[in-house]
Amino acid sequence: MHDQRLKDIVPFVASVESGSFAAAAERLHLTGSAVSKSVTRLETRLGSRLLERTTRSLKLTDAGNAYYQTCLRIMEELAEAEAVLAAQRSIPSGRLRVAVPNTYGRLGVMPVLIPFCQQHPELELNLTFSDRFIDLFDEGIDVAVRIGGSPDVPASLGCRQMGRERMVFCAAPDYLARHGRPRNESELLQHQAIMYERVDGSSKPWLFTTADGHPHWRNVPHRMALGDVDAQVQALCGGLGVAQMPSWLVREPLARGELEIIFPEQQPDGLALTLIWPRRKQLLPKVDALLTALAELQIR
Numbered sequence: 558m559h560d561q562r563l564k565d566i567v568p569f570v571a572s573v574e575s576g577s578f579a580a581a582a583e584r585l586h587l588t589g590s591a592v593s594k595s596v597t598r599l600e601t602r603l604g605s606r607l608l609e610r611t612t613r614s615l616k617l618t619d620a621g622n623a624y625y626q627t628c629l630r631i632m633e634e635l636a637e638a639e640a641v642l643a644a645q646r647s648i649p650s651g652r653l654r655v656a657v658p659n660t661y662g663r664l665g666v667m668p669v670l671i672p673f674c675q676q677h678p679e680l681e682l683n684l685t686f687s688d689r690f691i692d693l694f695d696e697g698i699d700v701a702v703r704i705g706g707s708p709d710v711p712a713s714l715g716c717r718q719m720g721r722e723r724m725v726f727c728a729a730p731d732y733l734a735r736h737g738r739p740r741n742e743s744e745l746l747q748h749q750a751i752m753y754e755r756v757d758g759s760s761k762p763w764l765f766t767t768a769d770g771h772p773h774w775r776n777v778p779h780r781m782a783l784g785d786v787d788a789q790v791q792a793l794c795g796g797l798g799v800a801q802m803p804s805w806l807v808r809e810p811l812a813r814g815e816l817e818i819i820f821p822e823q824q825p826d827g828l829a830l831t832l833i834w835p836r837r838k839q840l841l842p843k844v845d846a847l848l849t850a851l852a853e854l855q856i857r
Contacts, residue, residue, distance in 0.1 A: 564595070565595050565596070565598055565599040565602075566599070566628050566631070566632070567585065568581060568585060568587070568591075568592045568595040568596060569595070569596050569599055569607065569624075569625070569628065570625065570628050570629070570632065571584050571585055571592070572592060572596055572608065572615055573608075573615065573617060573621075573625050576614055576615060577613075577614060577615060578592045578593045578596070578615070596608060603624070605618075605620045605621075605624075606618055606620065606621070607620060607621030607624055607625075608621055634837065637837070637838065637841060638837075648677075648679060648842060649677045649679065649680050649842045649843040649845075649846040649847075650677075650679035650680060650842070650843065651679075651680065651681065651843055652680075652681045652682075652683060653680050653681065653682050653683065653699050653700075653843050653844070653847060654683045654685070654696075654697055654698050654699045654700075655670075655682065655683070655684050655685070655698070655699060655700050655701070655702070655847070656684075656685045656687065656691045656693075656696070656698045656700075656701040656702070657684065657685070657686055657701075657702045658686070658687070658688050658702065658703070658704050659686050659687065659688050660786050660787055660806065661702070661704055661805065661806075661830075661856075662684070662686045662702065663686070664805065664806070665805060665854060665855070665856070666702055666851075666854065669850055669851060669853050669854060670682070670684070670850075673846075673847065673850040677843075677846060680843060685698070690706065693714065693833065693834070693835055694713075694835065698835075699834060699835070699838055699841075699843070699844050699847070700832060700833070700834045700844060700847050700848065700851070701832070701833045701834070702830070702831075702832060702833075702851065702854070703830070703831045703832075703833055704722070704828050704829070704830055704831075704856070705828035705829065706831070708829075710833065712836075713835065713836060713837075714833055714834065714835060714836060715832075715833070715834045715835070715836045715839055716831060716832070716833055717831065717832040717848070717852075718829050718830070718831050719829075719830040719831065719832060719851075719852075719854050719855075719856060720829070720830055720855070720856045720857060721826040721827060721828065721829050721830070721856065721857070722803040722804065722805065722826065722827030722828050722829075722830070722856050722857070723803070723804040723824050723825075723826065723827065723856075723857045724764055724801050724802070724803060724804070724824060724825050724826070724827045725801070725802060725803075725804050725807065725818050725819075725820075725824050726745065726763075726799060726800070726801050726818065726819040726820050726823060727793065727799070727800065727801075727802060727807055727811070727816045727817060727818050727819060728748075728793060728796075728798065728799040728800075728816065728817060728819060729793060729794055729795070729796040729815060729816055729817070730814070730815075730816075730817055731796040732796040732797070732798065732799070733817060733819075735796070736748060736749070738819065739799075739819060739820075742765060742823075745799065745819065745820075746775075746777060746778075748798065748799045749779075749780040749797065749798035749799065750763075750777045750778065750779035750780060750798055750799060750800065751779065751780065751781055751782075751783065751789055751792050751793060751797060751798040751799065751800040752777065752779040752781070752782040752783070752800070753782070753783065753784070753786065753789060753800075754782035754783055754784040755784075756784070760776070760777075760779060760782045762774040762775055762776045762777065763775050763777050763801045764801065764825050764827065765823065765825065766823060766825045772825050772826075779798075780797065780798050781797070781798070786802075786806055789802065790802070790806060790807060790810060793807075793810070793816055794810055794815045794816060799819065803827055803828075803856075804824070804857060805855070805856055805857070830854060830856040832848060832851055832854075834848065
């Protein structure tokens with residue numbers, strides 16, 4: 558980037574944030590005329606008016622607002638790059654934005670983040686819980702924990718796979734006492750299935766493993782389909798049917814005896830657990846420390 562472009566960005570951003578050329582000039586230790594000329598020079602080079610001037614204030618045009626947001630991102634990236642190069646200490650500090658899945662975030666990630674935050678009191682953690690796809694760059698996310706999703710990750714993102722879910726068939730002891738324990742796949746398909754309903758309204762099929770070890774999916778007639786995994790667990794514990802669930806999701810009900818695994822030998826691998834982060838942020842002490850902490854995550 559040409560030196561003059563950077564020189565003109567700073568007065569432009571300062572003018573927007575200060576509300577006037579005079580205030581921006583005082584902030585930058587320049588003259589009001591120098592700031593005004595810098596912004597005018599920027600508009601001329603871009604061929605677009607960025608600011609509407611009045612005698613009392615400045616107002617961004619639509620083009621100016623879009624350019625201002627771009628300038629903020631550029632300045633933030635420069636500040637982060639300088640922080641990495643200048644940091645003599647590797648003490649994680651500052652704001653850390655993390656995105657996690659709803660249920661796994663509570664059950665799997667929070668037990669890791671609590672001691673991590675206690676260990677690093679200079680960090681400010683912003684944690685987003687959502688099962689939707691999050692664009693790390695658009696939403697300013699430093700690290701995302703994902704279950705499933707596309708295996709194709711752009712070169713601008715770092716990626717670390719942490720393992721895969723183990724899928725188990727399970728039901729409440731009360732349900733099995735009333736309906737009998739299925740002995741094979743054919744008998745299992747005759748039971749009252751509790752399925753997971755996707756956003757598009759379809760139900761997620763069950764995953765089986767053939768005798769030679771190959772996975773195959775089967776659509777299953779079902780009693781109910783629920784679009785929430787926590788509700789699925791509640792329905793299972795309530796004795797309403799059988800379901801195939803990730804083992805991490807039913808670990809506690811299994812330990813309490815509220816659920817039982819039906820086919821211990823039928824536990825195929827499910828979705829992958831993955832850590833995703835912008836590569837340009839990897840050397841930041843706060844991101845590096847979090848990635849090290851999240852290496853403890855388990856999905857099986």
